[in-house]
Amino acid sequence: MKVIEQEQKAKVRYKINGQQYETEVEPRRLLVHVLRELGFTGVHIGCDTSHCGACTIIMDGKSVKSCTILGVEADGSEILTIEGLAQGEKLHPIQEAFWEKHGLQCGYCTPGMIMQSYWLLKNNPNPSEEEIKEGISGNLCRCTGYQNIIDAIKLAAERMKGQ
Amino acid sequence: MPSYTPVDFDYHSPTSIEETIELLSSKEEPVILAGGQSLMTLLKLRILRPKNVIDIGKIPSLRNVVEEEGELRIGATATHVTIASSPLIGSKCGLLSSSAKTVADVQVRNRGTIGGSVSLADPSANYLPVLAALDATIVVQGPRGTRKISSKDFFIDAYTTELAKDEVVKEVRIKYNKNMGYSFKKVVRREQEYAVVNVAAVVSLDEDGRIREAKVGVGGLSGKPIKIRELEETLVGKTAEAIESAVSSLDFKVRPISDVRATGDFRVYLARIYLKRALKEAYANARGAMV
Numbered sequence: 001m002k003v004i005e006q007e008q009k010a011k012v013r014y015k016i017n018g019q020q021y022e023t024e025v026e027p028r029r030l031l032v033h034v035l036r037e038l039g040f041t042g043v044h045i046g047c048d049t050s051h052c053g054a055c056t057i058i059m060d061g062k063s064v065k066s067c068t069i070l071g072v073e074a075d076g077s078e079i080l081t082i083e084g085l086a087q088g089e090k091l092h093p094i095q096e097a098f099w100e101k102h103g104l105q106c107g108y109c110t111p112g113m114i115m116q117s118y119w120l121l122k123n124n125p126n127p128s129e130e131e132i133k134e135g136i137s138g139n140l141c142r143c144t145g146y147q148n149i150i151d152a153i154k155l156a157a158e159r160m161k162g163q
Numbered sequence: 164m165p166s167y168t169p170v171d172f173d174y175h176s177p178t179s180i181e182e183t184i185e186l187l188s189s190k191e192e193p194v195i196l197a198g199g200q201s202l203m204t205l206l207k208l209r210i211l212r213p214k215n216v217i218d219i220g221k222i223p224s225l226r227n228v229v230e231e232e233g234e235l236r237i238g239a240t241a242t243h244v245t246i247a248s249s250p251l252i253g254s255k256c257g258l259l260s261s262s263a264k265t266v267a268d269v270q271v272r273n274r275g276t277i278g279g280s281v282s283l284a285d286p287s288a289n290y291l292p293v294l295a296a297l298d299a300t301i302v303v304q305g306p307r308g309t310r311k312i313s314s315k316d317f318f319i320d321a322y323t324t325e326l327a328k329d330e331v332v333k334e335v336r337i338k339y340n341k342n343m344g345y346s347f348k349k350v351v352r353r354e355q356e357y358a359v360v361n362v363a364a365v366v367s368l369d370e371d372g373r374i375r376e377a378k379v380g381v382g383g384l385s386g387k388p389i390k391i392r393e394l395e396e397t398l399v400g401k402t403a404e405a406i407e408s409a410v411s412s413l414d415f416k417v418r419p420i421s422d423v424r425a426t427g428d429f430r431v432y433l434a435r436i437y438l439k440r441a442l443k444e445a446y447a448n449a450r451g452a453m454v
Contacts, residue, residue: 001182006171027174027216030207048167050204051355053270062244062273068203069274072174073196073218116269137354138268 004072012075016040017084025071031057034071035081042082042111046140053139056112057081063119065138082111085118093163094118094156103152105143113139117153121160127153169206176218180304180333183219187329188306190215195331197240200267200275201283219331225278228252235259235337239278244269246277256337258297258345258365262289265347268355278332284387286321286420287357289349291388296363296380298390299337305330314388321386321420340376343367344449346441350383350433352424358383359425360433364441366398366449374398374405379442384434385417394438403446410439 004010009024016038025034032055035043046054048067055066058080085092094117097103104110113136120127120135127135132153133146141149175190177183187193194213196202197220205211219225225240228249235255237246246252246263253260266272266280266289280288281301293299294314301317303310303326310330317325326332349361360383369375377398382388397409415434419427 001178002174002176004174006173010174026171028169028171028206030168030203033168048207050200050271053268056270063270064274065270067207068199070174070196070199070203070216070218072176073199073220119269134354135269138270 002072010072010075012071014074014076015078017080027070027072029071030067031059031069031071031074032066034074035066035079040081040083044108044111046108046112051140052109052112053116053136054109054112056115056139058115058119063116080115080118082114085114092118093159094121094153097152097156097159098149101148101152101155103145103149105141105145109139109141109143113141113149117156120153121157125161126157129154167207169203170209170212172213172216174216174218176221178221180219180222180225180331183217183222183331184304184306184329186215186217187331190217193217195219195282197279197282198242198274198276199279200271201279201285219278225333230255233338235339237277237335237337239332239334240276241278243267243272243275243277243280247272256297256339258293258347258363259290259337261345261347262293262349262361262363265289265349271355277335281317281335282324282326282332284318284322284324285357286386286388287359287361287383287424289347289358289361289382291318292361292363292380292382293347294335294337294380295382295388295390296365296378297337297339298378299335301325301332302334302336303327303330304333309333311336315390318387323386340365340367343376344445344447344452346444346448348437348441348444350437357424360384360430360437362434362437362441364438364445366442366445368446368449372450373400373402374446377442377445379438381415381434381438384415384419384430386420389415389417391415391438398442403443406439406442406446410435410442413438 044054046052050068192214196218225238227238243266349358363380365378421427
């Protein structure tokens, strides 16, 4: 059993976007804060109350809201953030589709939207419009640009079929 | 930048249920962290200010979903997505899978747990009318041993359960019958919102298409989920035609919740409509299963 006392920092390890990281966190620190401090500022803080999904990441293969997980709780896990999607200069098909279909207005919700779309398409490569809507229902776009986001996910699904 | 951060606490990650109980008894102001999808928000808003957080997410045996002695035994930290996608639960108790599929949103379902949901006992939670309808058993463990509590006794009022401070929910047990038609319906204003009212109905038929047994649960109407025995009894021996009038004349015998989401009268109004729809759908499914 692991015990970490308050204000005492614990060593935690994560594998983020394929690379090992080791850092120290207090028990009360949220994973989203820890990730941002490690430089992954694509993980956004939106509502901070588990509603908006801007902080969505893939943790151990599942999409989760990183503002609703403790840094210590995630110790030892494998994490994928928006920074890990592109292959060098080559954008991920979902990123390209969001760009082409104008799936963003202010762009604040975009990293979370894309990470959630990534999980959605991984689990359902050929989603219907209803399934897309349900799949991103945990992500809010305050610009209300949902129509183009849905179009972008459809286009990404189309392009990823061949891969 | 201002941000919501919980108050300072000591973090414990026990590897067994015995260690968990030891911690619950010995530590000051403890809370249990399972999936954290409700707890973390309560911590961030500082509605809860615990001195000790006990993370039971690292106890593998608590995540198991098994079938034993004719009942489903679902570990406390089985997530909603596990419950929604488990072939065993799907084939044995489709009603539970169906309720798990519409808990909040995908990210929450990927972390949130059934044990967390029943321990919190939010009146709008999806599982509650299902567990009430099916007379599920909540197994809890504490320093005085294990207790098996029926959902009728477990849920006392909104956010209030029979669980003692030094106990932890270990398992949810559900007895099921084959060839039953079922339906779960949830009234929400927006997709990821809490339910205003939710209903669970299960129906089994005899060879002539008459109702042999009906099980009905309603959540969100009052502080705790209710099983409507009066309606269950009225429907025995009847066909789908009887549903309309039986539900219309039903007296719920509860003081309905009136809050920001809906007034009490509106909740009763909605409960009737959705009970009718759920029962008719469950009946049609049971008929379909006979053919």
